Amino acid sequence: MFDTFSTIAYAIATGSIGFALAMALTHSGQRSDRVLFFCMLLTALLAHVLGQLLIVSGLYRLAPHLVGADLAIKTLLGPAVFFYTRALVSSDKPGFGGLDWMALVGPALVILVSLPFAGLSAEEKLALADPATRNPDHYRIAIFTCTASLAIFLASTALYLVAALRLQLKHRRDMMAQFANIERRSLDWLRNLLFVFAAAWLFFAVKQALWVSGASIPAFNITLAFTESLAIAALAYLGMRQPDLTSDPASKAMTPARRPILSEQRMDRTAAKLVDALNTNRLYADSDLSLRKVSDITGVTKNHISETLSQHLGVNFFDFVNSHRTAEAKRLLAETDLSILEVGLEVGFNSRSTFNAAFKKHVGSPPSTYRKHIRNAPSNDAAKSDRVSMTTSE
Structure with missing residues (x-):
């Protein structure tokens, strides 16, 4: 048997x-x-x-x-x-x-x-x-x-x-x-x-x-x-x-050197330009956003963006964009009645699971817990709510 x-x-x-x-x-x-x-x-x-x-x-x-x-x-x-x-x-x-x-x-x-x-x-x-x-x-x-x-x-x-x-x-x-x-x-x-x-x-x-x-x-x-x-x-x-993967063949050449090639002032200006582009143009909301797209829009080379992110800001492109997405998601969770999935899609994520993972990484709690806490708090001051320890998870 x-x-x-x-x-x-x-x-x-x-x-x-x-x-x-x-x-x-x-x-x-x-x-x-x-x-x-x-x-x-x-x-x-x-x-x-x-x-x-x-x-x-x-x-x-x-x-x-x-x-x-x-x-x-x-x-x-x-x-x-x-x-x-x-x-x-x-x-x-x-x-x-x-x-x-x-x-x-x-x-x-x-x-x-x-x-x-x-x-x-x-x-x-x-x-x-x-x-x-x-x-x-x-x-x-x-x-x-x-x-x-x-x-x-x-x-x-x-x-x-x-x-x-x-x-x-x-x-x-x-x-x-x-x-x-x-x-x-x-x-x-x-x-x-x-x-x-x-x-x-x-x-x-x-x-x-x-x-x-x-x-x-x-x-x-x-x-x-x-x-x-x-x-x-x-x-x-x-x-x-599994579809054929698309990647930039030049990505191998974009690995930043241990010693920065750009000056701190140059990287500081590049970082400000990147932040401005993401926020002013809401580039983070593009679910298919890539390093190449940001380079084309800002006029900054991919190598310079990559070096600025890793050497100056200490993040990769993925986390840099998702930090801006989660910042906007926090506002939408606090100020709107959009569902968790709708908020995630609105700020550029492709699914609820990826939204949950990124939000928890950057904020410290899942989006549903964040929304529940901020709406139950005496004040809607997001900055204040962020300082409160939120350890529960979905």
């Missing part, structure tokens, strides 16, 4: 991957390298899922020669995640070469340690499933293959997952330096899924360790199967919906 639930979960995951592969290969509008590495990631996931499905469904009895065939391909999961992330965050198609070929080391090692097990006949592999019929020498080979390949899988996957997370974090900082709204650009969904997959694969290692020791926890196995299935379905859905 427990194996039935696991079989259903992995069958659902197989269908999700197959559908996503078909859509990716027929969908136009995505850059070719992004499609390639997305399909590579899905294929590695498919190998992993089919390997699990072969065991939990009992199909290994019909095809014992396929047992373990997924081990080498599964080791490509980490590299596939990294290459897919790199393709998403790169403004140009990154070349494949140099250290990239190190991705094949893991699969090569797995193939090497799997050779003794692969040399067993179908009958000898089937005999391993029953303690009464298994050959002790063959069983030791199976244990060694499982343990060694699992260690290689975990080491390779951990290395590439960390590298992918670092890429996403750097990309997020780059987006915050260029745009006032980054929901569709930050790839936070990918970061969250990477954490889910990391946890799932760690639990998978625990499951394999239990198997090596001769133990099994059915509820644990079912939970792992459905967690992986849901994560794979989310990856397939969100990966297909």
